[in-house]
Amino acid sequence: MIGRTTGEDFYHLYQRNLIKSYTGLKIKFRFPGSVQYPNLPVRLDFSSVIFPLEGETFCTGVEFYLAMQLKCQIEILGGVFIPFKERTIKTPKISIDENEASFSENKTMEKEIFVRDPFFEGVKNEIKRTLISEI
Amino acid sequence: MKTKTKTKLKFTSVNYIPEHVLSAYGLQIKMLHPLIKLLDFRGFDLEEVSTFLNLRSLVFLVCGVNPSSFLTFTEIEDFLLAVQKEFYLFHIDGYVNQRNMELNKIFNIFRSLYPQYKDIFRSYEIKNVDCELEHFHNLIILVLLLELELYQKHYTEVKGRVDYCDRSEIKEKLDLMQIKKSELIKSLSGGIRVSISRNRLILQDRIYAGFDTEYTNIDDQKNRILCYTTASTSESILRIRSNKIDFSLREGDVKLPKTADLITTGVKLIRLLRGKKDFELGVLKELLDRESTFDRLTLFNQDIIYKQKTFDISKIHTSFHDIRTDPTQFSFYGLIDEVLQNQSDSNPSTQKFRDFTRKLNLKPVFRSECFLIAHFTTADVSLFSDFNEIKDKFSILNKSFLTLDRNISYKKWKVYLRDSSLLSPGGMSLKAIGNLYPTLPLSKVDLDQNQIKNMDLFFDSNKPLFMDYAIQDAKIVLWHSLQVLNSHYQLSKKYTIPVTLSSLASSFLSLKLIVSEDKESCYHPKTKNGLISMKDLAKLNTPIGIELSGDLHEYIDYFLGSYHGGRNESYIYGMIEGRFHDYDLPGAYPTAMSMLDYPD
Numbered sequence: 001m002i003g004r005t006t007g008e009d010f011y012h013l014y015q016r017n018l019i020k021s022y023t024g025l026k027i028k029f030r031f032p033g034s035v036q037y038p039n040l041p042v043r044l045d046f047s048s049v050i051f052p053l054e055g056e057t058f059c060t061g062v063e064f065y066l067a068m069q070l071k072c073q074i075e076i077l078g079g080v081f082i083p084f085k086e087r088t089i090k091t092p093k094i095s096i097d098e099n100e101a102s103f104s105e106n107k108t109m110e111k112e113i114f115v116r117d118p119f120f121e122g123v124k125n126e127i128k129r130t131l132i133s134e135i
Numbered sequence: 136m137k138t139k140t141k142t143k144l145k146f147t148s149v150n151y152i153p154e155h156v157l158s159a160y161g162l163q164i165k166m167l168h169p170l171i172k173l174l175d176f177r178g179f180d181l182e183e184v185s186t187f188l189n190l191r192s193l194v195f196l197v198c199g200v201n202p203s204s205f206l207t208f209t210e211i212e213d214f215l216l217a218v219q220k221e222f223y224l225f226h227i228d229g230y231v232n233q234r235n236m237e238l239n240k241i242f243n244i245f246r247s248l249y250p251q252y253k254d255i256f257r258s259y260e261i262k263n264v265d266c267e268l269e270h271f272h273n274l275i276i277l278v279l280l281l282e283l284e285l286y287q288k289h290y291t292e293v294k295g296r297v298d299y300c301d302r303s304e305i306k307e308k309l310d311l312m313q314i315k316k317s318e319l320i321k322s323l324s325g326g327i328r329v330s331i332s333r334n335r336l337i338l339q340d341r342i343y344a345g346f347d348t349e350y351t352n353i354d355d356q357k358n359r360i361l362c363y364t365t366a367s368t369s370e371s372i373l374r375i376r377s378n379k380i381d382f383s384l385r386e387g388d389v390k391l392p393k394t395a396d397l398i399t400t401g402v403k404l405i406r407l408l409r410g411k412k413d414f415e416l417g418v419l420k421e422l423l424d425r426e427s428t429f430d431r432l433t434l435f436n437q438d439i440i441y442k443q444k445t446f447d448i449s450k451i452h453t454s455f456h457d458i459r460t461d462p463t464q465f466s467f468y469g470l471i472d473e474v475l476q477n478q479s480d481s482n483p484s485t486q487k488f489r490d491f492t493r494k495l496n497l498k499p500v501f502r503s504e505c506f507l508i509a510h511f512t513t514a515d516v517s518l519f520s521d522f523n524e525i526k527d528k529f530s531i532l533n534k535s536f537l538t539l540d541r542n543i544s545y546k547k548w549k550v551y552l553r554d555s556s557l558l559s560p561g562g563m564s565l566k567a568i569g570n571l572y573p574t575l576p577l578s579k580v581d582l583d584q585n586q587i588k589n590m591d592l593f594f595d596s597n598k599p600l601f602m603d604y605a606i607q608d609a610k611i612v613l614w615h616s617l618q619v620l621n622s623h624y625q626l627s628k629k630y631t632i633p634v635t636l637s638s639l640a641s642s643f644l645s646l647k648l649i650v651s652e653d654k655e656s657c658y659h660p661k662t663k664n665g666l667i668s669m670k671d672l673a674k675l676n677t678p679i680g681i682e683l684s685g686d687l688h689e690y691i692d693y694f695l696g697s698y699h700g701g702r703n704e705s706y707i708y709g710m711i712e713g714r715f716h717d718y719d720l721p722g723a724y725p726t727a728m729s730m731l732d733y734p735d
Contacts, residue, residue, distance in 0.1 A: 001689060022734050024693030041699040049699050058696030080690045084732035 007074025023061025025079035030054045031072045178414035187400040191278045197240045208308045245271045270392035277401035283316050284408040326381030335376040338499040342369045343506045344474040345613030348515045349605050351590040360462045360518050366453045366609040367474050371484035377437035415495045435628035443484045452477045453606045463520040503548045508616045510565045512536040512554045555612045557635040558619045569611045580604040
């Protein structure tokens, strides 16, 4: 858990580790007027999200990282920082059938496709999509 | 290789059991009740049976009753009361305390059997052992149930041999026994209760029917139905349910209790007394395995099903109904009736299955299921003349009508509605689905735009081609669903038509992950205490959820709040002349998520 702190302190503490983590923050922010496309979303009502120069919002670590690159002044009101696990843990290797391209350890999908039964191939691709979203 | 470790009644901590009980322990096999000796133990693991019966004797001795004596009705009642009194002794003070629990003679049997739980009542980590205590309770209830079943069986036989006066007296006592039995069964955990009474043999009649409608547009809002077509086939399935017992006490429990083997034996013995014929089911399996005309499929829950080898496309029954004069003929129940009538001839496999079961004097439970499938059901289902009456029975998923959790009952049939557009990769068109099977006569009849726009004129001008076109659609839908059915088995070990291809993928994933990693499910991530799932937000945001979820309730708000959906932005406003580009990243979220790793 992260208590109230300045964006600068938090940024210097974790830096690029923010990208390799699950981070959720509640922040107050102000971008310099020169920024044309601010990246922090603020929910306006039930259906609208805007990207203002100044406001209060929830954001992820990656969004925070990019905002800091854009010289944004940030005050962190609270949040959570959970780093990724060390790479010693192996991702379960799942194979759809013996000849099927399987998910490799770094979870990138192999491109090779075995053309045998077009329907079955379609099903397998659907499974791959679901696997990625489920994992 | 058999890896199961057997529970052995070994007293390592002698302090808990009174000395006279221990001295009697060596005699227990000889002290078996005469009624037990009469049982037919074919198909049983005798070592397991003797372990269970040893435990039975021990419970008798703890309650001061001789395990080998023949009890009268009153004595049986007294014995049950004695066990229950001893068992629930800790209730006497009105509250549960450590001393009372440690004095409890029946729980002492458990503590002596499993020395690792010697200090169970001193532990504050009760959630780790409550499963063991609960299942030990189940075990003792099974011992009592076995006793009641034995006497009930015996006295039912006696009843047939005695005078009329005695008979009514015995009947009264038997009724009392039945009440006691019901009370005991109620106190068992759900999974064990079900496995005692479950009928393991099911004969299923299944009908699969694709249907399609052709209509013409009257104006922007109204259509006029011209005809409907069906293509149907049937199969007969003999399902032999697994004798595996579900030991889970709450959702997601996968750990087996130490007493699992003893409970399994107890359940088997009670089933034997109830005439469930588990041994004969084993014989039936052997007989059916030898029969080359059937396929044997083993499902994810270890159920075994036998069915005909494959579906034959030439045996699909098709029908065409011109309903231009009376569109009300197209109704949901009318459609089912039509399909049932087309498949009214008994499947030859059904007769074969019946012959086999009759040979072994087995009585299967009969089930009838009907799967109705259409492509983009929204169009077809909304044209039912009884749509307003039945629409509440359907669910809507991805703009399609179908049945999700509950089926629709009609006569003896359970009816399921499926949409083949949800069963095809990327919501393919019917033509594309037909082209998936190039070797089969399933390509869609090609029509020109004029014919498609003016179906009624096309119908009048070339009826045979129109009929071919309409029937082919229903056939494609049916055949494709049957392929999905087979794939569902191959990938997920389930033999039913799934609702969507994604649900098939999801069950495939859950099967792979649960089976692979030490039999523990890592599919639904739990919090560290294993009680509240991150997926179950409704449960998390309750007083109980917040207290039991560890720190999860503190974290979750930050992550939920950070989710804003995709950014969609137009960089220039107003009228644009000339060429403009619309950039889209399909599957951006899943792709980014695939680069994430497990949280530490």
